[in-house]
Amino acid sequence: MNCPKCKTHTLVRSNLTKGLPASECSTCRGKWLNFSDYLSWQQQSGKVSDTETIGGEFEDTSDAMICPCCTKLLSKYKVSANLPFILDQCGRCHGIWFDKNEWESISTNGLATKLHLFFTEHWQKNVKKELSDQRIVEIFKKKFGAENYEKLTEVKSWLNQQSDKAAMLAFLREVN
Numbered sequence: 813m814n815c816p817k818c819k820t821h822t823l824v825r826s827n828l829t830k831g832l833p834a835s836e837c838s839t840c841r842g843k844w845l846n847f848s849d850y851l852s853w854q855q856q857s858g859k860v861s862d863t864e865t866i867g868g869e870f871e872d873t874s875d876a877m878i879c880p881c882c883t884k885l886l887s888k889y890k891v892s893a894n895l896p897f898i899l900d901q902c903g904r905c906h907g908i909w910f911d912k913n914e915w916e917s918i919s920t921n922g923l924a925t926k927l928h929l930f931f932t933e934h935w936q937k938n939v940k941k942e943l944s945d946q947r948i949v950e951i952f953k954k955k956f957g958a959e960n961y962e963k964l965t966e967v968k969s970w971l972n973q974q975s976d977k978a979a980m981l982a983f984l985r986e987v988n
C-alpha cells in the first residue's frame with residue numbers, strides 16, 4: 813500500500829492510539845485508517861480519553877488523492893469550523909487519510925469517537941452553518957470595530973434576558 817500523498821513510500825503498520833491500528837507514512841507522517849478498524853475500536857471505547865497533544869503544523873493536501881486500498885478518488889471534508897484542516901475519505905471503502913497532526917488534533921478536541929459522523933450530511937450541514945455564522949461575525953466586527961462589536965454583543969445578550977425586550981428596543985430606536 814502506497815502513501816496517497818507521497819505516492820511512492822510504502823505505508824507501515826502503526827497505531828493511532830491504543831487498540832486502533834493504522835498505516836503510517838514515514839516520510840510525510842500521514843496516516844491511513846481502515847474504516848472497519850475504526851468501527852471495532854469505536855464500539856468498544858465509549859470512554860476513550862483524549863489526552864494526546866497537538867504537535868505542530870498542519871500540512872493539508874490540496875491535491876487530489878487516490879485511496880491506497882481501492883484506488884478511488886478521496887473526497888474532502890471539513891470537520892469543524894474551528895479546526896483548520898480538511899480530512900480525506902474514500903466513498904467506497906470509507907477509509908480515512910489523516911495528514912500529519914490531523915488525527916492528534918481531532919483526538920485532542922474530543923472528536924476521535926465521532927469520526928464516522930463527519931461524513932454524514934447532517935454533520936456537514938452543521939459545519940457549513942458554523943462557517944457561515946463565523947463569516948457573519950467577521951463582517952460585523954469589521955463594520956463596527958472589534959471593541960464596539962464586543963460591547964454590542966454584551967448589550968444583545970443582556971437584552972435577550974429582559975422580559976420587555978420589545979419595548980426596550982423601541983426605546984433604543986427613539987434615542988437621538
Ligand SMILES: [Zn+2]
Pocket residue numbers: 815816817818819821837838839840841842
Ligand atoms: Zn507520505
Ligand SMILES: [Zn+2]
Pocket residue numbers: 879880881882883884902903904905906907
Ligand atoms: Zn477506498
